[in-house]
Amino acid sequence: xxxxxxxxxxxxxxxxxxxxxxxxxxxxxxxxxxxxxxxxxxxxxxxxxxxxxxxxxxxxxxxxxxxxxxxxxxxxxxxxxxxxxxxxxxxxxxxxxxxxxxxxxxxxxxxxxxxxxxxxxxxxxxxxxxxxxxxxxxxxxxxxxxxxxxxxxxxxxxxxxxxxxxxxxxxxxxxxxxxxxxxxxxxxxxxxxxxxxxxxxxxxxxxxxxxxxxxxxxxxxxxxxxxxxxxxxxxxxxxxxxxxxxxxxxxxxxxxxxxxxxxxxxxxxxxxxxxxxxxxxxxxxxxxxxxxxxxxxxxxxxxxxxxxxxxxxxxxxxxxxxxxxxxxxxxxxxxxxxxxxxxxxxxxxxxxxxxxxxxxxxxxxxxxxxxxxxxxx
Numbered sequence: 001x002x003x004x005x006x007x008x009x010x011x012x013x014x015x016x017x018x019x020x021x022x023x024x025x026x027x028x029x030x031x032x033x034x035x036x037x038x039x040x041x042x043x044x045x046x047x048x049x050x051x052x053x054x055x056x057x058x059x060x061x062x063x064x065x066x067x068x069x070x071x072x073x074x075x076x077x078x079x080x081x082x083x084x085x086x087x088x089x090x091x092x093x094x095x096x097x098x099x100x101x102x103x104x105x106x107x108x109x110x111x112x113x114x115x116x117x118x119x120x121x122x123x124x125x126x127x128x129x130x131x132x133x134x135x136x137x138x139x140x141x142x143x144x145x146x147x148x149x150x151x152x153x154x155x156x157x158x159x160x161x162x163x164x165x166x167x168x169x170x171x172x173x174x175x176x177x178x179x180x181x182x183x184x185x186x187x188x189x190x191x192x193x194x195x196x197x198x199x200x201x202x203x204x205x206x207x208x209x210x211x212x213x214x215x216x217x218x219x220x221x222x223x224x225x226x227x228x229x230x231x232x233x234x235x236x237x238x239x240x241x242x243x244x245x246x247x248x249x250x251x252x253x254x255x256x257x258x259x260x261x262x263x264x265x266x267x268x269x270x271x272x273x274x275x276x277x278x279x280x281x282x283x284x285x286x287x288x289x290x291x292x293x294x295x296x297x298x299x300x301x302x303x304x305x306x307x308x309x310x311x312x313x314x315x316x317x318x319x320x321x322x323x324x325x326x327x328x329x330x331x332x333x334x335x336x337x338x339x340x341x342x343x344x345x346x347x348x349x350x351x352x353x354x355x356x357x358x359x360x361x362x363x364x365x366x367x368x369x370x371x372x373x374x375x376x377x
């Protein structure tokens with residue numbers, strides 16, 4: 001005998017209890033969106049990784065069996081994965097023929113898809129597995145997932161030296177991010193002609209190269225400052241660009257001493273890696289290294305002043321990424337917070353500008369900002 005199903009009772013939204021019930025239901029529905037988030041992410045990414053999307057781009061109209069043969073996967077699995085893409089309108093399905101074709105994905109340039117996939121690959125390789133241990137990482141201030149999965153101590157940026165999959169995923173995206181954001185950065189900062197510039201934590205020299213290319217002037221010299229093990233690769237990069245006479249490298253640690261004798265210090269993609277105390281140490285070290293009137297220019301992702309701004313995805317991504325996958329600490333701050341920290345460290349802020357969201361491709365997560373400041377005499 002079939003058990004009768006309960007009938008949903010209408011809720012009176014004008015009654016306080018009814019309004020509360022509606023609010024509760026809406027909250028539970030929002031929680032459901034979080035529940036299915038990881039599975040939706042991997043279903044979509046798997047369709048790219050299996051080659052289903054590329055195959056449909058080249059040969060629209062294939063059915064599940066034909067796609068299975070083309071991508072070396074079970075037809076049943078292909079069909080299951082494509083249900084979501086059909087639901088979301090990424091792919092279209094003809095019920096009569098059983099054939100699939102690209103729908104919304106057909107309108108996206110392959111270069112744009114390549115950029116979006118670089119973000120998705122970074123999330124999969126450097127974050128998705130590691131974030132299983134996010135709670136433990138938040139408690140301990142260490143990357144528990146990195147240690148459990150890779151046996152690695154320290155940070156993601158240490159681990160990339162020993163693990164090729166991490167390095168490839170991280171470096172591919174970082175070089176893309178740097179190449180895309182640097183023209184905007186250098187268009188909005190002042191570097192005097194002939195200045196001596198220090199690129200703080202400049203890794204293997206790409207930032208120094210971009211600095212010289214964007215701000216070339218007679219006598220301009222740019223020095224990368226980073227851990228000593230970055231030196232050989234940085235110098236090779238300088239030689240490959242024919243800029244070895246204008247670019248140099250100094251090995252060291254920002255928490256020990258920052259070298260002096262520079263007119264301008266650049267801090268890009270770095271401050272958000274640390275908590276407040278460490279950020280203040282870095283800024284104080286930069287202040288000590290500059291003469292009065294010396295400049296610092298900072299490029300950093302920022303949270304919106306109204307944290308509920310739904311157009312800014314930094315809050316959605318960076319807390320978990322930094323705490324559970326990259327550093328075990330850190331994360332961006334609001335522009336007003338960075339301004340306050342610069343003032344505490346003996347600087348006068350002369351510019352604070354956030355990248356216009358309309359100028360950022362809609363698939364790109366970071367919303368970047370520039371802060372320029374002068375050392376107070």
